Amino acid sequence: MSNISIYAIATILAIHTIINCLTSTVGQYVYRYYLEIYPNSSNYTVTNAYHAFYVVDVNTNETSTCSHKNISRDGDAQTWAQQSSAELFFWTSLVSSCPVIIMTYVLGLYTPQLGKRVVLLIPMLGSTIQLILWLLIIYFRLSELWWYTAAFINGLSGAGGVISLTLTLIITENTPENERSSRFVRFGAMQTAIAAIATLTIGYYISWRGFNDLYWMALTLQILAIVIVLRFLKGLDNHVDERTHLLSSSSNDEVTVVEPVNWRNFLKVFTVLHSNQRSKKKRISLFLTLFANGFFTLGSACFAPLLFYLLNAPFCWTSKDIGKFSALNALTSAFLSLLGMNILTYFGVIDVTICAISHVFFFASALLVAFARYDWQLFLSLLLNAFSGYQGTLTTSMMSKWLSSYEQNNAFTLVTEINTIITTFGTAFFNWLYAHTVIYQRNLVLLIAAGLSVIPFILNICLFIVTRKMPDDDVLSTDKIESEPFHSENNTLPHADDAAYLIIPSQSLTTTVQTPSSERYQSDPTYDNQTQHIMNPTNNDLGIL
Structure with a gap:
C-alpha cells in the first residue's frame, strides 16, 4: 500500500x-x-409541407410555454438551433470517439511504463487544453472546426x-481490504x-452571469487538480511492479504480477469468452x-440529445430548470x-431477475419522457429512472460466475x-439522428430507446431459463471466483464527458452499493457468494461523474 493521503485523493475526486458539472x-x-445567430427568414426557408404544418402547430399549441421564460417563440428558430446543436455534437462525438477508445485501452495497458500519476x-x-480552446471559441467566435x-x-x-478508472485503482490500493x-460508499455519497x-x-448562476465564468472556473479547478497530483501523489508508483498495468488487480500489500504487455495479451482480451474448456451453457450465459x-448501453446512448429535447418546446427549460432537474x-x-x-x-430476487425488472422501468421511463407534455411528467420519470440501471451495475458480477479467475481481467x-465503443459511436449517431428528425418526430430517439430495452429484457429471460437448467457442477466455486479481485467499468468511479448525460434518465447518477449477495445465493444456486461493489458505469461515458 502506497503512502498517499486519502484526503488528497478525495480532493481530486x-x-x-x-x-x-461545469x-x-x-x-x-x-x-x-445558435438561437441568437438564427438567420432571418430570407436566408432560412421551410420548403417541406409537413415541416411547415408542424411549425404552425408548434407555434399555436406549444410555444406559449416559452413566452413567460423569455425564450423565442419562433418555431423555425428553435428547430434550426436544435438541428445545428445536435449536428455539432454529432461531429464532436465522432471526432473524439476513435481516439478515446484507443487511448483508454493503451493508457491502461501501458501504465507500468508510464506510472499511474x-x-x-x-x-x-x-481537459485543460480543451477548456482553453472553448474559451477562445467563445471570446473570438471561432469556427466550428475548433x-x-x-x-x-x-x-x-x-x-x-x-x-475515473485511475482514481478507482488508487483508492483501492490505498485502502485496506476490509475498509474498501x-x-x-462514502466517496459515492x-x-x-x-x-x-x-x-x-450552476443553473441559477447561468441565469445571473451567463456561461463564460463557468469555463474559467473549470479551467482554474483543472489546473489546481494537476498541481495536487504533482505535489501530493509523488510516491504513487514506488511500490508497483513494472509489469503490472492498470487493468490488473492487487491486494493490500501484494502486487499481482502479470505477463509483460504484448500483442498476445491484446488478442486475449478479444478471445477470452471463446474457450473450449468452458461448457456450452456457460458460454451461452456469458x-x-x-x-x-x-443493448442496455446502446439504449442509454439514445438519451444523448435529451438536453436539446428539454430546451425545445413544449418545455423550453431554462438553466434553472435543468439545474433543479439534474x-x-x-x-x-x-x-x-x-x-x-x-x-x-x-426478498431473494436473483440478479438476472433484477436486470429484467430494471428494463421494464427503463421502458416505462423512456416512454414517459417521450410523450411528456408537462414538467411534472418529466420529474415523475425520475422515480422510474432510479430503478432502470441495474443491468450496468450487475453485469460483471453475473459474468464472474462463469469465468475462471485468470480470465476475469x-x-x-x-x-x-x-x-x-457503443457509447461513443451511439452518442454520435443519436445526436445525428435527432438533428435530422427533430422537424418531424422530435421524440424518435426516445422511442428507439424504449424499443431497444425490450431486447435485453428478452435476453435476460433467456438467461434465466438457461441458468435455471444449468447443473450445479457447471458453476464455478466461490473460492475460485474470489481468488482474484477485479476491476471493471462497473467498479470505477462514474464520469461524464457529454453534456447531455448530465440529465440522462436511464442510468443512476452514482451509487455505490454493498450488495448482500448471500440472500441471492440462497435463492439461486448459480450465484457466487461474494460481496460486490456496484458502481454505476459510464457509460457514458456516460453517468454524470
Missing part, C-alpha cells in the same frame, strides 16, 4: 466532479448561441474515463452531494449477459436505486471496451 453546460451554451495527468492536460479540434485533443488524452466497501449542489447552483449489457436526479437515483436493490435482495476489459 471532488474537483473532478465539479469540473464535470463542462456539462456546454450543450446549453451551444444551443443558446502520469496516466492521471494525461487526461487532465487534455470545436472538433478540442474534442479530438480531449479524446486523444483518454478523457474522463481514464481519470465503506470508503467507496460525497460525489452525489457535490453533484446535486453544483448542478443546482454471451447472453454480454449482449444484454450491450440535482433531483442525482438524489433520487442515489437513494432509490440503493433502496430498490436492498428490497429486491431482501481480460473479460472485464472486453466489457469496458465494448461499452466505450
